[in-house]
Amino acid sequence: MKLNILIFVCFMAICSSAEVPTDNKLPPYIKICKRNSEALKCVLENIERCRPYLAKGIPRLLIPALDPLNLPELDIVGNNLRIKLKNLKVHNLPSLKVVDGKLEFEDFKLALKLNIPHIYNEFEYEAEGKILVLNFHGNGSGYTNGSDINLDIDAKAHPVSKDGRTTLAVDYVNVKYKATTGKFHVDNLFRDQKELNDQTNRLINENFREFEDEISPDIGKSISSVITRIATNILEKYSFDELFPLE
Template sequence: MAGRGRGSAFAAAVAAAVALGAVALAGAQRQPLPSYIHVCKRNDPNINNCVKKSVEQIRPYLVRGIPEFHVPSIEPLELKEIIATGGPTLRITATNVRAYGCSDFTINRMSVDMRRDKFDFGIDLPHLYIVARYQVHGRILLIPIHGSGPMRGNFTNCKGDVSLQGKRIIRQGKEYMTFTNMDVRFHVGKGSIHLDNLFGGEKPLGEAVNNAINANFGAFVNELKPSIERALSKAMLEISNRVVHSYPQDVIFPEH
């Protein structure tokens, strides 16, 4: 579940960066852009720095959310459900996830290639605190495990790399951008979790399993990483497309 909750919070920051990066490239709209949007042009020779600056400038607004751009509040980030599997023997479901610390994200790398409609960037999250409800059944680190109840986790030095690919489509006679693929890769520096009520509340056995997970935290996260990365990629792709599907290409990515 650590991987679960941690992934959830990381998803929030990635979503914000992608969606706001797209918004930052908008040069005009049917109505004036909000004053907090730092505008970037498609042909700006320093577009990478411009988009990064745009996201940094809009950070304070992420705390309460930006409904006009379909960006929810990320402090805390709330997610209904995320499911992760570690091979055929493990299934973990997290519900009512709340992640704190997402607004502290920073973009450490930004690469925008408008000719190829490709966006690549790196993101850092110094600290995340997660609370959620979990259900788990299967084996973790070869240990049989089952239970459901509250979970909490602390994670530090989270890093991720994101690659977003777009293409142009014609809709009602106008050209739009649509994102067709997103690839997310993440790394967690250190972390700890606690799953309450394992094995129906058998405390000695539950504590033993929690201790085993935390003693082998890196291996535990790595076991869940592939399914978490796929889930993040799918969720972030949907959020990014909500932004770019709202306006024609010449509005979102103006030439001048």
């Protein structure tokens, strides 16, 4: 479900706490991509080369350990509900795959289509609001499962020259996402009313698409904000010529 995608991208929020080497050398398994017609293929191959290292993290690229990924807190706000997730553990992120992409050097645009076959998340929560026809206010523990998650990312940047060095600054990052199937479960949503809690979990999962649509707008904004911040950190560290030298 959309919650899984938000958690996937929100691992970026803790990247600043990773121990990052002070030099600007790229990891040895990353290939320098020349600024030519083969650049996109090179970028996609680099992403694939990174996958075996994602579980333990890649400090030089500001990527923390991803399996499991521990997140201290995450807020989700929809039209009729507010959920605060705490002590999240996200499993199976390194299974992400790049389905397709497009890279335009003239306009400094990048488009990626990603797929995550399956993600499992555990968390503690505090929540209040209205789900379908039921008002609630509770706290406890929960989990989510998401399968066949598709994520479309469109981003644009512009060059910035300073002290003889040209880097890229992010203009925008737009995110569209969709989970084919998902399951959501929380305990104690209605305090000690177990039967009502079970009925609500069942109702949410029977109306998965409606619930997903309710929370998706704010989740999309959160994803875009976090990617923008982390992309900015990386693009400020490496110059455009270091990342994509001319022939």
